[in-house]
Amino acid sequence: MVTRTTTQTAKQILAEPGAPIVVFDHVQLAFDEKVVLADVSFTVIKGHTKVILGASGSGKSTILKIIVGLLKADAGVVWVNGQRVDQLSEPDLMSVRADLGMIFQEGALFDSLTVRENVGYKLYEETDMPLEEVDKRVEEVLGFIGLAEHIDKMPSELSGGQRRRVAIARAMAFKPSIMLYDEATTGLDPITGTTVDEEMIKLRDLENVSSIIVTHQLRDAFFVAEHMAHRDANGKVEVVPATPQKERQAEFIMLRDGLIIFEGDADSLRASQDPYIRDFLS
């Protein structure tokens, strides 16, 4: 009874605007002697964007893996969608993952499956949704990211940028409320990178999805933070410069040696006088 009431309360809180959808509270993690996260605390607000910056090996991807439950923190508390994922077993994590979409470095598409099967994987394999409905949803999301004509291709037939976009389509197919992007634009040329950035912006603003973006690509980080998607009266979607209010909904975190050395919006990051951050931004 207590659990039910607690769950109901959590759901009520999460339904409100400005609710904390991901909370890291003094999280620590080390692999043998190497400390990856020394003491990390932050909150992601529903519908907002959190951009996690840092050099390679600074623990950015580890944070995403802890959120999804692929790694367990040594200490600290992690809340995702009202559930303490640091205490959940692998079977119990499945309900948390049902509302999380994750885009891995390089896409991590399943080589042996077609684009259609990749995108609809979760719906085909893990739900009872009728096949016609799954096909419809797959076509819908592929249309959303502009890859409808590639539906029957194998991942090996796609370019790097197309693979990342298919990975986004796979993550959004089951309509998660939180998207986690792990270096989604790394290794892509600037034009393709911008296309992927625009998909992230459209998903956030048109589908109201909260985003956590891990990257060391500053250009992409600032582009996502300073632009917004807008649908005009004819239903045409445009990515335009964000309003000041929208810009404030994108927060940056800078990691160094397992600690957060900066937290704030894009303007504060640019204005920072910290020598390491200045070095990173230059």
Add this chain to the structure above:
Amino acid sequence: MLSLLERWLKHAALEAQEYVRLTRAAFHGVYTRPLYRHDIVEQFDQIGAGSLTVVLLAGLFTGAALASQTGLTLDQFGARPVVGRLVSASMIKELGPVLTALMLTGRIGSGIAAELGSMAVTDQINALRALGTDPVRKLVVPRVLAGIFMAPVLTVISDFIGILGGWVIARYQLQVNSGLYWSSITKGLYMQDVWMGLSKPFVFGFLIVTIACHVGLRTTGGTAGVGKSTTISVVAGSVAVIAADFFVTQIMIALLY
């Protein structure tokens, strides 16, 4: 020196622990939902039908070589007509199961380790977990079931083809009458031999696939790591098959003879 040994022992203990954990999870996955039926059928086809050619060739030439070799030895005792009995007993009790298992280790063990290893280093295993799929149920259970049930089927086929290869040599090289060859097989074959020959492939199939899955899923280090895993899987699988053959033989002798 001591720290090196200590590290090696710790590593070996960890590997053994993870292997036991994986096999336990695989067993649990066999009788609980969800069961990925499509993947099970696909693995039965890949491991069973896909290995048929290599098993047929290995069985045929082993039986033929065995008949040639034993024919020479039997001649010294004037016992050439019982060559069929020797070929069948050797094939059914020992060579059929072991050679089929070694062929499967090379073909299936390496394939599984390479496939799962590639999936591990390209984050596909993590992607499966993030999409709410248990990799053990999706990837390991279908392969273990196919390994356990297809290894005996392939062994029986290999035994039969080996005896047939022996007959070709007995008939056309050793000039043994066909009727004599086949009757010496049926007269010399005991049910205990059949049980011995049938029980081994279940164990071998299980070992080959679980070792390959364990090694594949724990692959790290990019493409170089995948190559390393493939080698480890074949070497460990082959040694496990030969060692298990000795122990199963001892157990079966104690139980049946």
